[in-house]
Amino acid sequence: MNDMTLGNRNMKQKTQASDHVPFRGGGFLIDEGGRRGVSTLAIVLLIAAWQLASGLGLINPAFLPSPFKVLETLYDLALTGQLWADCSASLFRIIVGWSIGTALGLAFGVLMALSTIVRNVGKPLVAALFPIPKIAVLPLLILWLGVGELPKVTVIAFGVFFPTVISTYTSIDNVPRNLIRMAQSFGVPLRTIVRSILLPGALPGIVAGMRISTGYSLTIIVAAEMIAAEHGIGSFIMLAGTLFRSDQLIAGVVLLAIIGLTIDRILSVLENRWFRWR
């Protein structure tokens, strides 16, 4: 009885307070296209604050040099040719290692998706080997393959292989089964089903996996170069550290961020071009 009266009173209050329905939310919608400028502005503001703090003497330049000092260092490194030597060494290793790891991972992932035997053999192997920090096998690879480029390229390929296998076979698994049934009911040969249904259907997932594997290869190469390399961004950062050159340390990190950003942009362009149908 009490509840009834309470409810009635609430109803009355509400109808008196407002006649129109208030907006109650749209389900946390994120508008990817809107307010693009905000992200650039945030970075600019951050760097400006950093520069200002450095200029006012709030930050000890021995620990964190100003953005201008970092730019200057990058410029000097570019002039001497060292920037290009280190970048190209790292990029070469990443491109070769990533390509090999991705190609092998794709092939094995497709086999795992299609064959029960390969899957039963592969799943526990992948589960066991994937979580190993790949840098831990570098000394072993150096022992086997010598000190040249080969162990570094191999360790990247090794690190890229596993996430690629996983993203490939899970993406193929997620291709709707009825599309395959459709093709079978029209007598489409297996080869065409794999090439024209499974692979294009799995491609968005595979490219998403590439974002992760390119990130891995950057992490792995820097660590590998810190352990054993004459050239490369990793060894450059290592050397700068032992010489207490904080400006070069920051410059190296900035360089890595630029490389990461560039890879991300390239993948985004590919996604926009390939997946217009989505």
Next chain:
Amino acid sequence: MLMQIDIAEHRYGSLLVLDNVQFSIASGEIVCVVGPSGCGKSTLLSILGGLVQPTNGSVSYSGQSQTDCLNDLTYVFQDFALLPWLTVRENIRFVLRHHALDPATCDRKIDDVLARTGLTSFAQAFPKQLSGGMKQRVGIARALVVRPQVLLMDEPFSALDAQTRELLTADFLDLWLREKITAVHITHNLAEALTLADRIIVLSRRPGRIKKIVEVTVPKAQRLTAEGQTELVALREELWSLIKDEAVLANQEVTA
């Protein structure tokens, strides 16, 4: 006789799904299969097209040699099964690719079928740009392009809204009046079955048995006219009385 279906039984594991289902399909005939959900309608159609092997029984087929038929038994799917990354035109071409046809013949066949299904101006659209009704038109066009002997239609209109369903049913009737397609049409919609079928096979709840085969004698050209509709009312009553009890019982089974 074009197809002879003789399924003694079909099981999924120990579960009996179809029990003693026997019927035949004549050339140019539309056979509709109705029954409560879970009665094995879709399984039956999968068996007819060779996508599922019956546990005990066989389906025989005696297609006359029709030279331009590329795929005797061809499905139209409930969920359309279109490749989202291909345009309408490419989706239809997809089922022709593995037949060694010269490109000109291919294009001619595709143009022809697009025109017959009213899709010509949508040829370059991607599936996501189409409404459900248009998507199923593409599904039908893709099935017709291979000139099948029998169309196997698995609830082709049930993913569509009621109005689109009526329009597509009428269109399909039109197509039949022009081309006398042979089709097995699975549906749970009695109006659809009564519009299209020469014979309606009523299945019981699981395990699916043939409860009755109802002949629809009203000529197809008159089905959508007022007189035709009046004639069909009695038949509709009969069908519904056959299905209602089964549907109620099937419903209780699922909830229990």
